[in-house]
Amino acid sequence: MDKESYHHDLKNKWKMFIHHGWASEGSVNSVTLRSWQKCLKHCDPRRWKMPIKASGQTLQTILSRNGEFIRVSRRVVEDHFTLVSGDEVALVVLDPHGWTLEVQSAGELATQLQHLGVGVGMSWAEEEIGTNVYSLCRDTHLYTRLEGAEHFSESLHAFSMSAAAVIDYCGNVHGYIVCIVKASADTHYLHLSHACGVEVANFIYIENEQKNTNKVLCQHNAVIECMDDGFICWDAQTVITMINPQAQLLLNVKQESLIGKNIRNEFVFPPALNEAISQRTKLPQKQIVIEYRGEFIELMVTLRPLSDGSFLLFLHPLDKIRKIAQQQISTNANFTFDSLHVISKGMKQVLSVARRAIKTASPILINGEEGxxxxxxxMAIHNESEQRDGPFISVDCQMLSPENMLHELLGSDAGPVPSKFELAQNGTLYLDKVEYLSSEIQSVLLKVLKTGLVMRSDSHRLIPVRFRLITCTGSSLRDYVQQGAFSRQLYYEISMSEIEIPPLRKRRDDLEYMINEILEKYRNRTGKTLTIATEAKSALLEYLWPGNISEFKNRMEKIFMGCGKLVLELEDIPLDIRQNNNCAADDVSHLISLAEVEMQAIEHVCRVCDWNLSKAADVLKIGRTTLWRKLKNYNLYPGPFNDE
Ligand SMILES: Nc1ncnc2c1ncn2[C@@H]1O[C@H](COP(=O)(O)OP(=O)(O)OP(=O)(O)O)[C@@H](O)[C@H]1O
Structure with a gap:
């Protein structure tokens, strides 16, 4: 059938429907027929009513809401429009609700469309203009065509139109592209709406991808800039491709001097890292030392092999790691000069000596009986000093085994384990029972104090350290020095400021305060108000407290626990305290024999003399053979003797 007859036939079917309200089955496309039936109710097919047109604020809202879509589709529609003969084709862009966003038309076709009211803001709603390509395409989302008399409104019979929806990969409809030609003209241009729709959808997809990529890139750059860790990246050919500012700081390098260089030529890695690189395995949080241009740099690293053959080496800042180690090891220094509650004159003098000592950077030696x-x-000195924000590292020298003393204090590069001096960086190192330090450690400590540098037990690297040293002893270090068991030089060095804490028996005011304080604490804890009878209190005040505050706290706790009354009478006080004996009469478990005293003395002197028997025998003022015999008897023989 030629074009003319085809249109003639369509017109007859349309007339038939308009006249009788029905069309024979199969003669009209079912979708179109359904739309005709709906339109009968609200449109006059023979009289064109100008469609509504959004204007003013409404139009502005529609245009700005669809700004991105208009920008992309205009570019596509303009390109296609210039490619075809403008006189024969019009291209119209609609938003998802059928509002006209853009019209490309020219010549006679443009004039005809303008007469019908086609322009920006016009509504393509079916109720307005009857059956049209937009309304059908909106229902099906499929490419739709209507030719001549397939339109419900007779005024549109002069045109053939097509519409394609612009749908993104998520299924969102951004709008529609409508193509209009004269019904008498060649209809192959109608495919333009489909081509434009696909192209606009592709552009939207690409722009979205670019936006997402840019967003990810921005986040990625922000993370790289803000992260505390440094990192270096090298490719499968071991060429360095990336190094972030933090890594440049940690390694003291400039990005330009490393990018493009071979990682192997720049750094010397330790075996553990080399092995992980060659086996392409992850290496999480490994503390290592790497060599860069003759410098040894201690780092905590994480190695991540990537699937393209490249590697990422994260450099975790060591001062942070050190802080974590310090937090784990450092003691919670919770005393201040105020919380010591000093009442007695003797202790007030001690505090003024301590205050003076704090003003200097020199080490402090604290003397005093046990407890x-x-x-x-x-701790109080630490909290009152400039070092208060640093760690408080406490080491009990008696607890260090002679074999491991060096390793424990000086750390090692192999672990690597930082030395106690490094851990105390910018804080306080407290050495309890300093007389137990072996002579080897004594000379190491002296060197550290004089140079401010420490060398780990298995290393030749000099690490600068800055800390305040506080040592303490319950013995007379002077006697140790005279006996040759403690380095004279070290003694002078550590005792520049010396504090002597008087025993509790010499500070009755403090003792009385502590009794009241302990009663108060008891009341807070149990809700019971306990008082002490005068005789009982006198007994407590008279007692000599050989174990000092430790003993006081311990025994008072036991006394309170055992007393079911609200008044503590003399009879509730243990007999040894009442009789002012220095040890509990009914408890002999903690008393030691003469042999034990001798054994402890021998062991202590031998340890301090690094098991040099001649030296130890001199200090103990016994013969070398006697010492050797006693060591065997007491089973104190630790291994080969260092006797020369
Ligand atoms: N002024 C104080 N007020 C209250 N309690 C205190 C005071 N001083 C020390 N103590 C407490 O006394 C006990 C012993 O104190 P500390 O450990 O400081 O003594 P020490 O002389 O270092 O002991 P040792 O000789 O056994 O090493 C701890 O429980 C501590 O909390």
Whole structure:
């Protein structure tokens, strides 16, 4: 059938429908027929009513809401429009609700469309203009064509139109592209709406991808800039491709001097890292030392092999790691000069000596009997000093085994384990019972104090350290020095400021305060108000408290626990305290024999003399053979003797 007859036939079917309200089955496309039936109710097919047109604020809202879509589709529609003969084709862009966003038309076709009211803002709603390509395409989302008399409104019979929806990969409809030609003209141009729709959808997809990529890239760059860790990236050919500012700081290098260089030529890695690189395995949080241009740099690293053959080496800043180690090892120094509650004159003098000592950077030696509060005083000094924000590292020298003393204090590069001096960086190092340091450690400590540098036990690297040293002893270090068991030079060095804490028996005011304080704490804890009878209190005040505050706290706790009354009478006080014996009469478990005293003395002197028997025998003022025999008897023989 030629074009003319085809259109003639269509017109007859349309007339038939308009006249009788029905069309024979199969003669009209079912979708079109359904739309005709709906339109009968609200449109006059023979009289064109100008469609509504959005204007003013409404139009502005529609245009700005579809700004991105208009920008992309205009570019596509303009390109296609210039490619075809403008006189024969019009291209119209609609938003998802059928509002006209853009019209490309020219010549006679443009004039005809303008007469019908086609322009920006016009509505393509079916109720307005009857059956049209937009309304059908909106229902099906499929490419739609209507030719001549397939339109419900007779005024549109002069045109053939097509419409394609612009749908993104998520299924969102951004709008529609409508192509209009004269019904008498060649209809192959109608495919333009489909081509434009696909192209606009592709552009939207690409722009979205670009936006997402840019967003990810921005986030990626922000993360790289803000992260505390440094990192270096090298490719499968071991060429360095990336190094972030933090890594440049940690390694003291400039990006330009490393990018494009071979990682192998720039850095010397330790075996553990080399092995992980060659086996392409992850290496999480490994503390290593790498060599860069003759410098040894200690780092905590994480190695991540990537699937393209490249590697990422994260450099975790060591001061942070050190802080974590310090937090784990450092003691919670919770005393201040105020919280020591000093009442007695003797202790007030001690505090003024301590205050003076704090003003200098020199080490402080604290003397005092056991349990007198030496550690608490050291903590208070730490908290009152410039080092208060640094760590408080406490080491009990008696607890260090002679074999491991060097390793434990000096650390090692192999672990690597930082030395206690490094851990105390910018803080306080407290050495309890300093007389137990072996002579080897004594000379190491002296060197550290004089140079401010430490060398780990298995390393030749000199690490600068800055800390305040507080040592303490319950013995007379002077006697040790005279006996040759403690380095004279070290003694002078550590005792530049010396604090002597008097025993509790010499500070009755403090003792009385502590009794009241302990009663108060008891009341807060149990809700019971306990008082002490005068005789009982006198007994407590008279007692000599050989174990000082430690003993006081311990025994008072036991006394309170055992007393079911609200008034503590003399009879509730243990007999040894009442009789002012220095040890509990009914408890002999902690008393030691003469042989044990001798054994402890021998072991202590031998340890201090690094098991040099001649030296130890001199200090103990016994013969070498006697010492050797006693060591065997007491089973104190630790291994080969260092006797020369
Ligand atoms: N002024 C104080 N007020 C209350 N309690 C204190 C005071 N000083 C020390 N103590 C407490 O006394 C006990 C012993 O104190 P600290 O450990 O400081 O003594 P020390 O002389 O270092 O002991 P040792 O000789 O056994 O090492 C701790 O429980 C501590 O909390």
């Amino acid at each position: 007198v509060g030496k550690l608490s005083m050291a």
